[in-house]
Amino acid sequence: MELSVQSAQRIVDEISGIVGQHINMMDERGNIIASTDGTRVGHFHAGAKRIVEEGLPELYVRPEDATPTVRAGLNLPITHGGRTVGVIGITGAYEQVIGYGQVVKKMTEILIREGNEQDEKRLDQRVRSRFLEDWVLGGGLLQPQVLAERGLALGVDITVPRRVMVVSVRDLALYTDTAAGQKRIDQLETAVSGLVEGEAGGIILRNAARQILLLRARPDAQMQAMAQRLCVMARERFGLRLAVGIDGGAPDVHRAYAQANKAWRSARMAPEGVLPYDSVTLELFTGDVPRQTKEEYLRKVFRGCTYEELRRWIGLLEAYFAAEGSIQAAADALYIHKNTLQYRLKRLEELTGCDVRRPSQAPVFYMAVLFFKEVEGSLLLMGS
Missing domain, CATH: 3.30.450.40 (GAF domain)
Structure with a gap:
């Protein structure tokens, strides 16, 4: 040493x-x-x-x-x-x-x-995380026998049937900019890990501000119950809301993760925050749209907006969709008067030429929210 x-x-x-x-x-x-x-x-x-x-x-x-x-x-x-x-x-x-x-x-x-x-513990954690990424995210699928042997060496049997759940804090940007907010997130993730690994016999992979939960195979009802339990814990103990995506029962972990991940993307806007893959619609094909196309779509819809202006519009739209179009409920979520929200929606119509309150035009904005959630980490030069 x-x-x-x-x-x-x-x-x-x-x-x-x-x-x-x-x-x-x-x-x-x-x-x-x-x-x-x-x-x-x-x-x-x-x-x-x-x-x-x-x-x-x-x-x-x-x-x-x-x-x-x-x-x-x-x-x-x-x-x-x-x-x-x-x-x-x-x-x-x-x-x-x-x-x-x-x-x-x-x-x-x-x-x-x-x-x-x-140091040894951190090294073991990095080795384990690398293995889980290869297994779940797909990098090791070309050599299943080698992957299985690596798993056994780490105490993970990849032949055990499993279900997948993707979990994250909703409105993450509200908490990551402060030490106190980040501490709450860390405490929540620790609590989720304790619950899943201790009581449910599961495995957790942390990836890109999300926790990917690998649970032993169980019926849909039990997956929903676990998701709801996590949401209640997050809300009551930490004052945080979760977005949870549940797989559709795919036979292998890699495909199950893809399903849960698509459900999670949509769950970030769903009113209840928990969404099974069977309920996913538009999100099924958004992963096939190139990042450059998503950014161009946002520029086109919100032409002339700066990045910060775009973020404010997206936040308003998220509240509107989460409230299922209820002006009062959306206004309450945004802490504004419903007349103020009506005025802002009118401004949005003038800016984009589309009215989110019209069912035929609402999908324009729903897609914009989905795309923004996938590219918000990149530098969008809005209006350029």
Whole structure:
């Protein structure tokens, strides 16, 4: 194991704050890689090199032996996995630091072990996420046997029949711009993971601000019940609304995900927020429309609008469609008077030449909302 500079500095700062002394950490080559005195980082520490090479239990540098790069103080070996991986140095007189030198050494070793365990856990999570992406999103389908073997090594049996659900927070942009909002999202995702993995025996893949839930095969009614349970939890515990798409029962996970994903795209505008694939209509073919065509469609419908203006119009339309065309319900959702909403809808008609209140013209705007949801992350040069 090789100590990382970032981890070493974090440990040095943490221990120094506890013992109130200057602390240095050296790697197994004797180089100072972290210190409470930033000017010392990068210098060679001969005493540390001696400890590693000679296997010394400790080395005290007396004041008369100190140099500009090696100061008076106690130096102790750091061991991990049965070998010396570095040296911790505590600046000060011997009688001042010897009393807690071994405590500092043990604290350092514990922090290094915990940091290494966290690194290994993060690595395992990345490996697992990569496997799930290959399996669910389709990258590994060309080698099913290899994929199955990888899964078994990670404790995932891909031969078990599963259903898929795609979940995300509705109105995500309202929360991601603040630390408090992002914290609520993180807490919700943790709660969803605990519920799905703990109680439902499921697997979760986080992808592009969504959670893809892989549940053991169950009837549609139980999938709906699980979705509703997640929505209630999100609303009551975190004050958040969810959009949930449920697959149509496709026999393989890759196709089931495609179904659930299309349902999820539509669920972001559905009044109840939960939509099964069997209820999806226009969304069935939007995935086949090129991104460039979607952007051009938005430019054409909302000609002359800036990107921010477009976002405001889309927000209004989402509320209108979620309210199933009810002016009062949409106005309530937007926190405006219904007369104000009527005025804005009239402005939208003047801008686009289409009236969303007319059934024959409403699909123009419904498609615009669907397209915007798929391309909002890109830079739309509206009006260019």
